[in-house]
Amino acid sequence: MCCMIDSDIPIINSKLLREKIQENSIRIVDVRREQEYQQGHITNSVNLPLAKLLADDSSESIQKIAQDLGISDETPVVIYDDTFGALSSRVVWALQYIGHKDVKLLDVTFSQWKDLGYEISTEVPEIETATHSVKINPEIMATAEYLEKVKENKNVVIIDNRERLNYLEQHIPGAINIPYRTLASDGKILRTKEGMKTLLKNRGISEDAEIITYCGSVGTLSGLAYYALKSIGVPNVKLYVHSFKEWKSLEKPIDKQENANYWDLSAE
Amino acid sequence: MCVTLPISKTYNYTAIKNRQMAQQLRPSKPADKQSKIDWSRRQEAENFAETVKLFRQGKIDPDMFRRFRLQHGAYGTRMTDDYAMVRIKVPAGQVYPNQLEKIAQLSEMYSIGSAHFSTRENIQLHWVILEDVSEIMQSLADVGMTSREACGNTVRNVMCSPMSGVCKDEIFDATPYAMAIARFMLRNPICQGLPRKFKFNFTCCEKHGMIRIVDVGLLPQIQEIDGEKRKGFKIFLGGGLGNRSFVGHQLEDFTPVEDLLYTSMAVIRIFDRMGDRKNLSRNRMRYLVNDLGWEKFQNLVLKERAVVKATQSVIVKLNIDESVNEIQRPISVNDESASVPDGYARWEKTNVEKQSQSGFNSVFIGLEAGDITANQLRSVAEIIRDYSAEGFARNGFSQNIVIRYVHDDDLKSMYSRLIENGLAKTGSLTMASAVGCSGTTSCNLALTNSHRLAKEVQRKFLELNYDDDDDLKDSTIKISGCPNSCGQHQIATIGFYGGGGRHGTDMFPNYTMSLGGKFDEDAMLGHHTARVPVKRIIPVILKIIELFKENKQSDDTLAKWIDRVVSGNESSKITGVDDIKKAIAPLIVPPNVEDEPDFYMDYGSDTNYHTVTGKGECAA
Structure with missing residues (x-):
């Protein structure tokens, strides 16, 4: 067999x-x-x-x-x-x-x-x-240089998979935030295909977009997002492997949510 | 029945391990209790997702969208349209383990990994992306919860004292009535477009409630009528805290339960008809009561009630479920020979109330300004299952959680569990548990970081062991980040609301302090005493306590002493508020910015203070 x-x-x-x-x-x-x-x-x-x-x-x-x-x-x-x-x-x-x-x-x-x-x-x-x-397979890899070049493109969506507070504090300009926890469902490491599609639909992310995921440093949390997106058939997904740590060390532009003390709402 | 399993005497890793083993060994727990009432309606989630899309495409008028959003429990967030705060209603504060676990999960998926317990028994998720709100609504429906009508001009979460059903002084348990009113009003067309928000509070007794500071406050009573004992309420109308605060008026001597619905409907109808829909800053019902005068308003309500009674179909009634909750002590893993964990006596003294049911206790879990992590929520759920004989918890009035029906013999073991999970803060029932609204951490209207300030005050009090001081036990500290009243500062012994101060050209966060506020039967609003810069608040509180200690009588408490001071009845060196002002005056002088730059920064901020506010939504 x-x-x-x-x-x-x-x-x-x-x-x-x-x-x-x-x-x-x-x-x-x-x-x-x-x-x-x-x-x-x-x-x-x-x-x-x-x-x-x-x-x-x-x-x-x-x-x-x-x-x-x-x-x-x-x-x-x-x-x-x-x-x-x-x-x-x-x-x-x-x-x-x-x-x-x-x-x-x-x-x-x-x-x-x-x-x-x-x-x-x-x-x-x-x-x-x-x-x-x-x-x-170069089409699944994004570098800082590449990201910077395409990030203004209409068809490009950059997804930050870190936790919400980290994202609010600093992120790559134009990135949207889908914390890695959002990708899981009860008892399984990933949502159902339908659940994943609903999330994208609600967020207005087209499955035809070029999606680049990143996280804190080595591309693990964003690796999960990469995989989740690939697994529902999104054709063009790239992982920014060296992620935000490299972006910062290269002194690329950073955005933050201003005028709010959100960290003080956290119980940790 | 209690089956005792041995566990280690030291409360360390071994104890946790042993407990886990014990849990595996012991017979399975009785099936989880779950909410009998399903408050959710699944199609609202889909509808919300669709409406957000239309709004983003510019196909819906922003004002209309805002009303819709608030009606569904999604509040705006500081300085941004991208995020919302989802306020989950917890009617009568009654919350179940599976619901807490769900909220834990949602906080990690869509929020900041923490949830927030509010002063009105709601549980809030902050910094949620607007587009994700519908997913939260879907998931809440899995556990029977809703955020519907948690904001906006609706009947907000119906509150009930966390001690209802277990309070030694209560006449009967108001919980089934609170639930019935919540059920009747939710999604009811009569309260979908009120002039302004509308609040019901039920209580157990005169000591544990907030019935005179809401639109409708209800206190259980029994009266003998024609030789028959009848249940009913004392109803207070037209109270409320805010820019202008009022204490509620008692409608009549006794309102029998049969008239509860008619009276509630009558009040809502009058407010709906006559309330101010134009002037946003004075459209709560208390202003209507004030403008008309109490007697006139009272007459209107009584007349309207007669009309309601005469015209309502007999099928319009409250669905009151007075079936008795099953009380079954969970199988305990308690080892009575175990040593008493450190700090137990202090914790028990300041966090545990004896219930009217002999052998049982209500345990108050204090949270710093209402914040709790996802993992702690999961622990609370497990602790409810393991220790509460009623199988659920109640949200308190002070941003806290109350686990009731804990057996005397289980308290020590429960304390150890709470310690392991960072939930054993002492002083929940004392002045140390300061209340703080969300302030600049997420609110559009806030001028200061009241949230962090409350945490700082609490930490200082615990550091000084003030929670253990009987003189301070019945006092409260409550802090709002603006002149509105989410922090309920007006009813605090020492209350603060935030604003900005200026020294030359430099701004600093400056709070207005009020003294002598009280709630319950002697409800009274605090007296504005002084403006206190944020970094001087802790020294000023400590100074007031010092003055009290120097001048108190032998069996005095701080609350009693302040009461005498503000009412001019104190005969010691401090005869009135002016003497307090004099004593704190040197503390509140602004230093030059070069000498003390920190003075000009709010808590949680490393830049100089300036006021930034957005549009408030309370009035939307």
Whole structure:
């Protein structure tokens, strides 16, 4: 039987994954820290701590990581974390950037998986290294320079996925705010397709727009937004990988909500 | 019945771990109690989303849109059209664990990760993008809540004392009547376009309520008529706080419950017909009462009531659900041999009220100026499930939460849980829990950051252990960020409202201080005493307390002493307000800006103060 996961479904259902676990033709990647992985992980999953990917995210480095994890161009990949999908999304993006096609998020976090009573293990599967090509996918990447060039364009929407207070305090001029929490729904890391479409519709964001997402520093929270948008079929989504931290360090223009002491409304 | 499971004696990580284990081990909790009344109407959410779109496309007149928005509980936000504040109504303040959890989630998704408990038992989400409001409305419908008619010229959230049903001095529980009035008025055509907002407050007794500072205030009474004991109310009309404040008048000796609806309708009809629709600053009903004179207004109400009675169909009635709430003590994980956690005695003294039901207590959870994080909301929901025998909570009058029906034996363990979650602030029932409206943190009208100021005052009081001082227990501090009254400063022992002051060409936040305000049976508005620069407010309060301590009589309280001072009945060195003015005068002199730049900045700001306000919406 062919074990390929239907690549039209953008997110892998936890029940379906259980069925696939025993088949060696899919690669499950756990992006938590090594120590957490060692204490127990989804059976048959391999570990890629996000920090390792972030340490060098050149395409050569991503390619090597993929190959070391036994991921070839054809391998279906499922990624999970314990951080509402934000870390995994960043890894999804990196693999897609070097041209990998079949990579998905698990619809629940590791904790939820465990709470459901599904299989976990401390065993580390043996990995046979694979060969992966590099076919850069430039249309999913935004740099500061690019963002600055297109941000006034009518068809461009910049989305800031940080929390509301951070956004109010400072953001890229013209950006709108969709806090990463907005992307989730009860018990799942992402909203339903319909829920996501309603959110965009209410906000007046056209699915034909060029959407660029960013967050605080390394593109995790905005990676989740990137993935959420891609998963409902928005064709043109880019991740500003180095996000607001870089934008600020480059001393690019910043907007803020003036004349209000909103921080003092926070209970923290 | 109580099943006791052992837990660790130290309240640390191990205790949390053990508790989690205990929770896994113990039998499942009884099914969550949920609101019996569904206040929501789902299609309003869709309609709201559509209307926002039309407004953004310029197809709806902005004034019309504003009225629509307010009718649906979305208030404007300081200096911007992009954001709204969503005010979630909590009728009679009764709120359920699943509702708190939903609000926690919504605050993270659409707001600032915190929610705000208001002085009128609402729960507010601030800095919500206008386009997201409909999603909040949808989600609120999942848990039976609504923001409908929480703002605008409508009947606002119907309040009820958080002690109703458990108060030692109450004659009967007013809650079912408050709920019935809320149900009758919500979406009712008779109150969709009033001249101005309209407020009902029910209470338990003369000590725990706010019945004389609202349009209609109701106090339960029982009267024997023809040998039969009949339930009814003392009804007070035409009170209210604001730029001009008035104390309500008692309509008649006794209003039987059968007349509750007719009386309420009669008052609303008169206000609707005769209230001022032109002059925005004086169109609350209290001005109508004042203009006509009480007797005339009273007569009109009584006549109108006769008309209402004679013309209403018999099917128009209140739906009063007096079925008894099930009281079942949750299975406890309490270990009676556990050591008493630090600070327990002080907390119990200043946060816990004994109930009329023996063995049970009402626990007041104080929040700094009403703010609570999403995670704390989730903890409160869990704590209600684990400790409250009635299975829900009540919002208080002072930006706080009250968890009732907590058994004597569970108090210590509950205190530990509250500590773990940063919810065990002492002094909830004392002067230390200062009230502050939202001020410049989100309100268009605000002149000062009253919200932060209330937090600063509370922190100072707790630092000085003033919450533990019996002399200060019955006093209050309330702060508004402008001359309007969201902070209810007029009824505080020491009240403040914000404004701007000037020294040469430099501006600074300057509050007007009033002394001797009271509520309940002796309701009285505070006396304006002095203008106090914001950075001198804490020293001035401390100075007043010092003067009190020097001059008090043996069994005096600050509130009693201030009352004598403002009414000229004090015989000590301080004989009147002028002596207080003299004593604080040196404290309130503005320094030069070079000598003390901080004096010219409001709390929460690092730039020099200047007043900025937008258009108010109370009147819209």
